[in-house]
Amino acid sequence: xxNKRSLMIRICAxxxxxxxxxCMMVIGRGHTVYLDNKTLEYGGQxxxxxxxxxxTVKGEQVAKLYAKERGSADNVGQRFEMTxxxxxxxxxxxTTATYQVKLPYKMDGVVINLPGYFAGLPEEAWLSExxxxxxxxxxxxxxxxxxxxxxxxxxxxF
Amino acid sequence: xxxxxSRKNFLSFLANNSVPILFILICVVCIPVSGxxxxxxxxxxxxxxxxxxxxxxxxxxxxxxxxxxxxGMTLGAMAAELALILVSDWQIWGIPGVVLAMILSIPFSILxxxxxxxILNMAKGREMITSYIISFFMNGIYQLIVLYMMGPIIPxxxxxxxxxxxxxxxxxxxxxxxxxxxxxxxxxRVGGVKIPVLTFLLIGLxxxxxxxxxxxxxxxxxxxxxxxxxxxxxxxxxxxxxRIISIVxxxxxxxxxxxxxxxxxxxxxTYSSHSQIxxxxxxxxxxxxxxxxxxxxxxxxxxxxxxxxxxxxAPKAGAMITGDSMIGEYFRVFVSYAVxxxxxxxxxxxxxxxxSQAGKQLQLEQEQEEAAANE
Numbered sequence: 357x358x359n360k361r362s363l364m365i366r367i368c369a370x371x372x373x374x375x376x377x378x379c380m381m382v383i384g385r386g387h388t389v390y391l392d393n394k395t396l397e398y399g400g401q402x403x404x405x406x407x408x409x410x411x412t413v414k415g416e417q418v419a420k421l422y423a424k425e426r427g428s429a430d431n432v433g434q435r436f437e438m439t440x441x442x443x444x445x446x447x448x449x450x451t452t453a454t455y456q457v458k459l460p461y462k463m464d465g466v467v468i469n470l471p472g473y474f475a476g477l478p479e480e481a482w483l484s485e486x487x488x489x490x491x492x493x494x495x496x497x498x499x500x501x502x503x504x505x506x507x508x509x510x511x512x513x514f
Numbered sequence: 515x516x517x518x519x520s521r522k523n524f525l526s527f528l529a530n531n532s533v534p535i536l537f538i539l540i541c542v543v544c545i546p547v548s549g550x551x552x553x554x555x556x557x558x559x560x561x562x563x564x565x566x567x568x569x570x571x572x573x574x575x576x577x578x579x580x581x582x583x584x585x586g587m588t589l590g591a592m593a594a595e596l597a598l599i600l601v602s603d604w605q606i607w608g609i610p611g612v613v614l615a616m617i618l619s620i621p622f623s624i625l626x627x628x629x630x631x632x633i634l635n636m637a638k639g640r641e642m643i644t645s646y647i648i649s650f651f652m653n654g655i656y657q658l659i660v661l662y663m664m665g666p667i668i669p670x671x672x673x674x675x676x677x678x679x680x681x682x683x684x685x686x687x688x689x690x691x692x693x694x695x696x697x698x699x700x701x702x703r704v705g706g707v708k709i710p711v712l713t714f715l716l717i718g719l720x721x722x723x724x725x726x727x728x729x730x731x732x733x734x735x736x737x738x739x740x741x742x743x744x745x746x747x748x749x750x751x752x753x754x755x756x757r758i759i760s761i762v763x764x765x766x767x768x769x770x771x772x773x774x775x776x777x778x779x780x781x782x783x784t785y786s787s788h789s790q791i792x793x794x795x796x797x798x799x800x801x802x803x804x805x806x807x808x809x810x811x812x813x814x815x816x817x818x819x820x821x822x823x824x825x826x827x828a829p830k831a832g833a834m835i836t837g838d839s840m841i842g843e844y845f846r847v848f849v850s851y852a853v854x855x856x857x858x859x860x861x862x863x864x865x866x867x868x869x870s871q872a873g874k875q876l877q878l879e880q881e882q883e884e885a886a887a888n889e
Binding site: 373376380381383384385386387432 | 609610614691
C-alpha cells in the first residue's frame with residue numbers, strides 16, 4: 357500500500373470518528389426538564405394555572421401536577437415530546453394533547469411554565485434556565501482527596 | 515508402558531493446569547459454604563463477565579507479541595476515565611455518552627500507548643515490571659491533570675464533577691445517566707438471570723477481531739516477534755514498530771473496556787478505579803490457565819468465571835468459616851497477588867528447565883561427536 361493511500365485512509369478514519377463524536381454530542385445531550393404548573397404574570401396579564409396536568413413522556417407518566425406544583429423529566433436530545441392531559445377546573449373535562457418543545461443546547465435544566473406555554477406566549481415568557489437555589493458547599497466541606505485515598509483498596513468493586 | 519505414558523500425560527496435564535484446577539477446588543469448597551443461591555451466583559457471574567471480559571481480552575495482543583502481561587493497560591483505563599469525566603461534565607447521556615467516551619479515549623490511549631511502547635522497547639525482556647512502574651508514573655501525571663489542571667486549564671463546568679474549591683475533580687463522579695445503558699439495551703432475562711446481550715455482542719466482536727487479526731500480516735509479524743525477535747528482525751520485520759503497535763492496540767482496547775466497566779458500575783472512583791484494574795485482569799487471565807507467553811480467548815472466559823466465582827463467594831465463605839468476613843476479603847486479594855506470583859515463578863522455572871535441557875542435549879551431542887571423532 358502506498359504511503360499516500362495509507363495517509364488518506366488514516367485521515368478519513370480520523371474524520372469519521374470526529375463526525376461520529378459530533379453526532380453523539382448533539383443526539384446525546386441530556387437535559388432535565390422542569391414543568392411548572394404555576395400562574396404566570398406576563399405583559400400585565402395573568403395566565404392562571406389549570407387545576408391538574410398529567411404529564412406523560414415516552415409512554416410513561418412522569419408527573420401529576422396540581423396548581424403551584426412542579427414536576428421534572430429527563431430528556432436526551434434537543435427535542436422534548438410530552439403528552440399532557442389538562443383539567444382546567446376541578447371535576448372538569450380533561451383534554452389530551454401532545455406537544456414538542458425545542459430545548460436550547462446550552463441549558464442543562466430547562467424550566468417550562470405550562471400556563472404560559474398553553475397561552476402561546478413567546479418562548480422567553482415560558483422557557484427559562486433552571487438555577488439551583490441550594491448554595492454550593494464551601495471548600496471546607498469539600499472532599500479534597502487526602503493522601504490516604506490514593507492508597508490501594510481491596511478491590512471490592514471489581 | 516502404556517500405563518506409564520498415560521500417567522505421565524495426566525501428571526503433565528495437572529502441572530500445566532494447576533492454577534485453574536486449584537481455583538476449581540476453591541470454588542467447589544466455597545460455593546456450598548457461602549450459601550448463595552444458584553440463580554444469585556449465576557446472575558453475579560454473568561454481570562461480572564459482561565463487565566470485565568472486554569478489559570481482559572485486551573491483554574492477549576501484547577502476549578502475542580511476546581511482551582508478556584501488559585500492566586500498562588492501566589494507561590488505557592486512565593484515558594477512559596479522563597474521557598468519561600469530560601463526557602459527564604458535558605452532560606452527554608446514555609449510549610451516545612458511552613460512544614463519545616470511547617472515541618475521546620482513543621487519542622489519550624494512543625499517546626500513552628506509544629509512550630509506553632517506546633519505553634518497553636528500551637527494556638526488552640523486562641516488559642512486565644517496566645509497564646507496572648510506567649503505570650505508577652502515569653498515575654502521578656493523571657492525578658496532576660485531574661487534581662490541578664481540570665478546572666483552571668481544562669474547563670469543567672458542573673459542581674457535581676468539580677471539587678468545591680473550584681478546581682480538581684471529586685473523588686467520585688456519578689455516571690447515573692449512563693449507568694448500565696449498554697447492559698440494559700437488548701438485555702434478556704432467562705430464569706431470573708439478566709443477560710446483557712449488547713455487551714456480550716461487543717465482546718463477541720472483539721473475540722472475532724482477535725481471531726481475524728492473528729491471521730493478518732501484522733498479526734503474523736507479532737507472533738514472529740513474540741517467538742524470536744532476532745529471527746523476526748532477520749526476516750525483515752520492524753520489531754520495534756510491531757511491539758509499539760501491539761501496546762497501542764492493547765491500550766486503546768483497554769480504554770474501551772474501561773468505559774464498558776464503568777458504565778456498568780455507574781460511577782467513577784476518580785483516584786482509584788484504575789489503580790488495581792491491571793492486577794485483577796491479569797490475575798483473572800492467569801487463573802484461566804494462561805501464562806506469560808501463551809494465552810487464548812478460552813483462558814479469558816474460564817479465568818473470569820473462576821476468578822469471579824471466588825471473588826463473590828470468598829467473603830461470605832470466610833465469614834461462615836471463621837466468623838470474620840474481613841478474612842474472606844483479604845483472602846481474595848491475597849489470592850489475586852498469589853496467583854500472579856505463582857504463575858510468574860512457574861513460567862521462569864519452566865523457561866530455565868527448557869534452557870537447561872537444551873544445554874544438556876547440546877552437551878550430549880558434543881560428547882557423542884567427540885567420541886565419534888576419537889574412534
